[in-house]
Amino acid sequence: MSEQLNNQEDIQDVAEMETDELSTIDRCLTFESAGLILYISTNNVIEIINNHSITTLPLMPPYIKGIINLRGQILPVMDIQQRMGKGPTEFTGSACIIVLDIDSVSLGIIVDSVRQVMDIDLKNVRPIPLKHQQKLLNGMVTMEDGSVFMSIDCQALAVPQ
Amino acid sequence: MDNGMEGMLDTYLFETNSLLDRLDEMLMADEKIGDFSTDDVNEIFRIMHTIKGSSAMMEFSAMAEIAHHIEDMFFYIRDKGIDSLDPQHKKELFNLMFRSEDFLRGQVEKVESGEALDTDIDSFAADINNFLKKISGAPAEQPEENPAAEAPQTHPAALDHLPDDKEAVCFLHVFLEDGIGMENLRAYMIVNAVQECGIDLRYYPENMETDSSTAASIIEEGFFMAFTSEEDANKASDVLRTQNYIRSYELAAVPEPEPEPEVPPKEEPVKSAAPASAPKPAPAPKPAPAKQAAAPPVKQNLISVSLMRLDSLQNIVGEIVITESMVTSAPELNQLSRDAYDNFMKSARQLRKLTDDLQDISMSLRMVPISGVFQKMSRIVRDMKQKLNKDVRLTLIGEDTEIDKTIVDSIQDPIMHMVRNAMDHGIEDDPSERIALGKNPQGEIILSATHTSSEVVISISDDGKGMDPEKLLAKARDKGILTKPESEYSVKEALGLVMLPGFSTNQEVTEFSGRGVGMDVVKKNVESVGGVVSLASEYGKGTTFTMKIPLTMAIVDGMKVTVGNSIFTIPIANIRQSLKILPEDVIRDENDNEMLELMDSFYPVVRLHQFFNIDTDVTELSDGIVMWVETSDRSFCLFVDELVGEQQVVVKPFPAFLNYFELKNSGIAGCTILGDGNISIILDIQSLHSAALENA
Numbered sequence: 001m002s003e004q005l006n007n008q009e010d011i012q013d014v015a016e017m018e019t020d021e022l023s024t025i026d027r028c029l030t031f032e033s034a035g036l037i038l039y040i041s042t043n044n045v046i047e048i049i050n051n052h053s054i055t056t057l058p059l060m061p062p063y064i065k066g067i068i069n070l071r072g073q074i075l076p077v078m079d080i081q082q083r084m085g086k087g088p089t090e091f092t093g094s095a096c097i098i099v100l101d102i103d104s105v106s107l108g109i110i111v112d113s114v115r116q117v118m119d120i121d122l123k124n125v126r127p128i129p130l131k132h133q134q135k136l137l138n139g140m141v142t143m144e145d146g147s148v149f150m151s152i153d154c155q156a157l158a159v160p161q
Numbered sequence: 162m163d164n165g166m167e168g169m170l171d172t173y174l175f176e177t178n179s180l181l182d183r184l185d186e187m188l189m190a191d192e193k194i195g196d197f198s199t200d201d202v203n204e205i206f207r208i209m210h211t212i213k214g215s216s217a218m219m220e221f222s223a224m225a226e227i228a229h230h231i232e233d234m235f236f237y238i239r240d241k242g243i244d245s246l247d248p249q250h251k252k253e254l255f256n257l258m259f260r261s262e263d264f265l266r267g268q269v270e271k272v273e274s275g276e277a278l279d280t281d282i283d284s285f286a287a288d289i290n291n292f293l294k295k296i297s298g299a300p301a302e303q304p305e306e307n308p309a310a311e312a313p314q315t316h317p318a319a320l321d322h323l324p325d326d327k328e329a330v331c332f333l334h335v336f337l338e339d340g341i342g343m344e345n346l347r348a349y350m351i352v353n354a355v356q357e358c359g360i361d362l363r364y365y366p367e368n369m370e371t372d373s374s375t376a377a378s379i380i381e382e383g384f385f386m387a388f389t390s391e392e393d394a395n396k397a398s399d400v401l402r403t404q405n406y407i408r409s410y411e412l413a414a415v416p417e418p419e420p421e422p423e424v425p426p427k428e429e430p431v432k433s434a435a436p437a438s439a440p441k442p443a444p445a446p447k448p449a450p451a452k453q454a455a456a457p458p459v460k461q462n463l464i465s466v467s468l469m470r471l472d473s474l475q476n477i478v479g480e481i482v483i484t485e486s487m488v489t490s491a492p493e494l495n496q497l498s499r500d501a502y503d504n505f506m507k508s509a510r511q512l513r514k515l516t517d518d519l520q521d522i523s524m525s526l527r528m529v530p531i532s533g534v535f536q537k538m539s540r541i542v543r544d545m546k547q548k549l550n551k552d553v554r555l556t557l558i559g560e561d562t563e564i565d566k567t568i569v570d571s572i573q574d575p576i577m578h579m580v581r582n583a584m585d586h587g588i589e590d591d592p593s594e595r596i597a598l599g600k601n602p603q604g605e606i607i608l609s610a611t612h613t614s615s616e617v618v619i620s621i622s623d624d625g626k627g628m629d630p631e632k633l634l635a636k637a638r639d640k641g642i643l644t645k646p647e648s649e650y651s652v653k654e655a656l657g658l659v660m661l662p663g664f665s666t667n668q669e670v671t672e673f674s675g676r677g678v679g680m681d682v683v684k685k686n687v688e689s690v691g692g693v694v695s696l697a698s699e700y701g702k703g704t705t706f707t708m709k710i711p712l713t714m715a716i717v718d719g720m721k722v723t724v725g726n727s728i729f730t731i732p733i734a735n736i737r738q739s740l741k742i743l744p745e746d747v748i749r750d751e752n753d754n755e756m757l758e759l760m761d762s763f764y765p766v767v768r769l770h771q772f773f774n775i776d777t778d779v780t781e782l783s784d785g786i787v788m789w790v791e792t793s794d795r796s797f798c799l800f801v802d803e804l805v806g807e808q809q810v811v812v813k814p815f816p817a818f819l820n821y822f823e824l825k826n827s828g829i830a831g832c833t834i835l836g837d838g839n840i841s842i843i844l845d846i847q848s849l850h851s852a853a854l855e856n857a
Contacts, residue, residue, distance in 0.1 A: 059829075106818070
């Protein structure tokens with residue numbers, strides 16, 4: 001954990017050095033799913049909820065887990081691990097739902113755990129080499145400590161396949 | 162009819178005012194950028210078209226005519242593209258449009274205050290036409306005709322009284338505003354202002370500076386400025402635009418000496434441009450002195466609210482109702498002492514009553530009387546009566562019946578279609594046929610709307626020919642849409658053929674009805690709002706169409722059932738019966754499809770858990786419950802685990818994200834939030850039938 005914090009500080013340092021190009025810095029929420037560390041811009045994140053009972057919908061592809069009642073709003077929930085073609089997310093204590101708003105389409109995604117909010121410099125984001133291309137990911141960034149964060153493609157997420 | 166007119170007037174005022182507001186908004190925005198966008202041109206065209214139509218219907222001919230001229234103009238502009246106008250023209254167009262808007266507003270205000278409308282609109286109409294001619298590059302033969310045609314009407318005195326000035330090439334004839342006082346001095350000041358700009362002119366009456374008695378003639382006939390060249394006149398008219406107290410002015414060429422063809426076409430629009438600075442446009446509302454007996458003022462008591470806001474209000478109210486029942490049934494309440502509990506329940510009951518009221522009101526907000534639709538039908542009957550030369554009266558019953566706004570929109574076309582059908586095909590062509598049958602020679606169409614507790618029943622009946630089942634069958638045979646031998650069709654089934662796609666009993670397509678896409682479209686429209694259409698007809702006596710439509714689609718009386726862990730809601734309107742059955746009641750066909758015999762007919766069984774792929778322990782038909790359900794013409798049995806109970810539920814559509822999966826075609830209508838916060842899925846029996854049985 002401490003490593004991560006250092007990491008974040010490093011990134012913030014970088015951010016301070018390049019104050020004149022602030023626009024390339026994006027605040028992102030990082031989380032884990034399918035054994036990857038993923039991030040998504042906080043502009044798209046509404047909230048994080050857990051312990052919600054999900055009502056399953058019949059005749060849906062397996063990655064659509066169903067719908068939840070979020071204070072009167074009906075919200076569809078999808079398992080992004082399954083969406084990426086892997087097995088379903090196991091419901092452990094840390095699993096939770098991130099509520100997203102992508103171009104005013106509301107959507108919940110189930111993830112293994114949520115990490116933290118951090119600044120990521122979009123200039124450092126590299127495209128994913130074709131061989132490893134995932135359906136939902138559209139970029140990767142290497143941290144100081146060598147760990148790799150992947151960017152979720154919001155637009156692809158909002159379009160059911 | 163008085164009441165009806167008032168209702169229509171209300172709607173008319175409301176509509177016209179909001180259209181004018183929209184127009185104003187658009188003009189202001191466009192003027193800022195100095196250009197019209199193509200969208201706006203289309204929009205203005207539509208606005209004018211609507212105002213023209215509704216004004217003509219209300220018999221406000223002045224407004225209808227002006228709107229008509231503007232519509233024509235925008236039709237041209239739309240056709241050629243706004244870019245075909247040069248900037249100068251655009252500027253004039255703006256001024257002309259603002260003037261038009263003012264004129265229309267003025268008329269609307271008069272309608273509101275019950276005054277008589279202007280009848281003297283010819284000059285304004287001519288202005289618009291001239292502008293149109295100018296931008297369309299029409300030949301310049303107008304010059305002589307226009308001032309001539311226009312002037313005598315507006316100011317009869319104009320040309321006859323041209324002052325005797327031999328050198329003058331053209332005159333500016335200026336009218337001052339009413340009631341400003343000391344007209345002669347004001348006129349002189351205007352002349353001075355023009356002279357100060359270095360323009361050479363003579364003015365008449367010549368002695369107006371000193372002789373105050375000329376004031377009267379200036380009030381009556383205006384005053385003249387005479388110019389030796391048209392250039393001067395043009396400059397002068399520019400100056401006039403900056404002057405106050407001028408009601409209107411016009412340029413008059415001296416007819417004999419030299420009818421300069423170019424002057425007037427150039428000048429006309431300048432005149433129309435004048436009001437930008439001149440306070441009042443010429444034909445602007447000055448109450449006509451010959452007023453008719455003043456009608457009582459009509460105040461507008463309507464506001465427009467977007468349906469989206471009403472929807473969200475309704476959603477919130479739905480939430481409040483649910484939350485309220487969550488609070489009042491919380492288990493923690495049992496820990497209260499007896500007294501405290503009683504007190505709590507007392508307040509809770511009061512809250513209950515208030516939330517019920519709130520719910521009723523929020524529902525009623527969406528309700529509109531059906532009279533608007535019915536009124537349009539009177540109009541259609543009237544028009545068709547003349548065209549078809551049939552003597553028919555339309556009787557309206559229950560115009561005050563209120564239904565949901567969204568439903569009104571979707572039943573207007575079906576009603577219109579059925580009324581047209583009744584006029585066209587129903588009522589006999591020849592009154593003697595009617596007399597021979599002992600009927601009143603005047604045909605009658607009755608349009609009625611009534612409420613039951615959960616439905617609106619709308620019926621359209623005529624006392625005309627009625628339908629001949631034999632003919633219907635023969636027709637259906639020709640079209641090849643019979644599904645069983647002719648002899649097996651009952652009368653009711655034969656009538657039902659009319660509703661099938663591709664069936665039209667009229668041999669020829671007429672102006673009003675009968676394009677072969679008739680009744681099946683009506684049926685589809687009505688079914689889309691959850692209603693049903695039925696038809697009764699007796700040959701020789703007449704035909705009655707009946708539409709039953711649920712009052713609102715937002716709240717449904719539902720029966721909750723469980724399948725595995727899921728809770729489903731079946732609309733009670735669709736349920737015929739729920740039954741427990743024994744294993745030996747089940748009949749199987751060769752494909753092992755299960756059926757039940759109920760009331761001497763066989764009905765297929767749909768196992769909900771199989772269809773929806775839900776895990777459940779209840780798989781034996783005898784362990785669960787069978788719900789016998791039906792929609793308009795389909796009936797079948799649904800097998801579920803358990804019956805939970807009845808509840809009124811607020812229908813919520815699924816989030817947009819899920820539209821992709823076409824839930825509506827797989828038997829799911831929407832979902833609802835139950836009192837405990839869980840979600841229940843509402844079944845759509847109609848589409849469930851097609852998904853589970855027809856495409857299986």
